[in-house]
Amino acid sequence: MSSIGLPSSEVLLLGPGPSPVSPRVREALGAPARSHLDPEFMALLDDVRARLGRVFRAPDGSLTSAISGTGTSGMETVVANLTEPGMCALVVVTGYFGERLAQMFERYGAAVERLQVEWGTAVDPEVVAHALRDGQFNVVGLVHVETSTGVVNPVAAIAALARQHDALCVLDAVTSLGAMPLDAAAMGVDAAYSCSQKGLGAPSGLAPVMFAPTALARRVKSRSFYFDLDLLESYWVGRKYHHTMSAPLVFALHTALCETEEEGLDARWRRHERHHQQFVDGLASRGWSLLPAPAARAWSLNAVRIPAGADDAAVRRRLLTEHRIEIGAGLGPLAGKVWRVGLMGAGSTEGNVQAVLNALQEATR
Numbered sequence: 001m002s003s004i005g006l007p008s009s010e011v012l013l014l015g016p017g018p019s020p021v022s023p024r025v026r027e028a029l030g031a032p033a034r035s036h037l038d039p040e041f042m043a044l045l046d047d048v049r050a051r052l053g054r055v056f057r058a059p060d061g062s063l064t065s066a067i068s069g070t071g072t073s074g075m076e077t078v079v080a081n082l083t084e085p086g087m088c089a090l091v092v093v094t095g096y097f098g099e100r101l102a103q104m105f106e107r108y109g110a111a112v113e114r115l116q117v118e119w120g121t122a123v124d125p126e127v128v129a130h131a132l133r134d135g136q137f138n139v140v141g142l143v144h145v146e147t148s149t150g151v152v153n154p155v156a157a158i159a160a161l162a163r164q165h166d167a168l169c170v171l172d173a174v175t176s177l178g179a180m181p182l183d184a185a186a187m188g189v190d191a192a193y194s195c196s197q198k199g200l201g202a203p204s205g206l207a208p209v210m211f212a213p214t215a216l217a218r219r220v221k222s223r224s225f226y227f228d229l230d231l232l233e234s235y236w237v238g239r240k241y242h243h244t245m246s247a248p249l250v251f252a253l254h255t256a257l258c259e260t261e262e263e264g265l266d267a268r269w270r271r272h273e274r275h276h277q278q279f280v281d282g283l284a285s286r287g288w289s290l291l292p293a294p295a296a297r298a299w300s301l302n303a304v305r306i307p308a309g310a311d312d313a314a315v316r317r318r319l320l321t322e323h324r325i326e327i328g329a330g331l332g333p334l335a336g337k338v339w340r341v342g343l344m345g346a347g348s349t350e351g352n353v354q355a356v357l358n359a360l361q362e363a364t365r
């Protein structure tokens, strides 16, 4: 008989996601079961839709919902419903997830021009303006917080440029929603996708999406059945079966959205900023620093330069086994160069900042 079973001890999730869930969100996962077409459950979906509209600060008339799947399913839903073969997409690639977005557009038949930006820096809107002047694009794709580098990109400036050139602005808000200032209406974002497991503080498995009226007007016939917005709308709004949505995940996301709105979006953003700054100050007092320049730093994800002489994998292993804290490794060209420390959702606390600073100090001694 195998002795493998469910985890019985806590690990503090301070990596690039998932983030820790609050006791209330954890409890919601065990609420009494409902089917995907149960009237009470459908009413809950209506409320999730409304709350997501407010959390994205979506323009009036937007369609918001949560896709069954992780952040990538949100990415695929947005791309599948806005891309036809022959279309042209300009994708700003500031790291690993910008490249994934570029590949997603290619899979749906778009001709993609990648605007490559050095990892660890934010895109300069001037460079985007230049690329837009030289081409004819239907869409501009951008990652708000690039999780591979801890960089925040200037969304409003890029969205304004896209609009000037009659292109839609598609935003990856996977590591920003609920953690970093995002106001889709004010910023001019046409479509966005996120995840449940980072700034919002729910488990992974649902991907919030937002289509503004400007994007809805340009939707195409989706080549994906599962991510077809027409079919998804007929389920979420028309109450017609499309797929068997997971009630426990919706219960958890709904609770996380309630917590987000109870705290208040602005207060939540300020909390993330405060704890990011405490972390940066704590690093500085130990002679350590982040990869991005101060103006380009995200508050949700910190890319810490690995100090000279420290053994990347051994430090992460010690954090996990001795301190029960998970942090993330560097991705792609940043492997072995940075640790990724997420302070997101319920994980963004003063106590967690102190815990991870102390653990890093001990594990690098």
Ligand SMILES: Cc1ncc(COP(=O)(O)O)c(C=O)c1O
Pocket: 016, 017, 070, 071, 072, 073, 075, 097, 143, 145, 146, 147, 148, 172, 174, 175, 195, 204
């Ligand atoms: C910016 C960004 N986009 C997309 C994704 C993909 O999300 P998921 O792993 O939930 O599919 C991630 C995952 O961390 C991400 O950080």
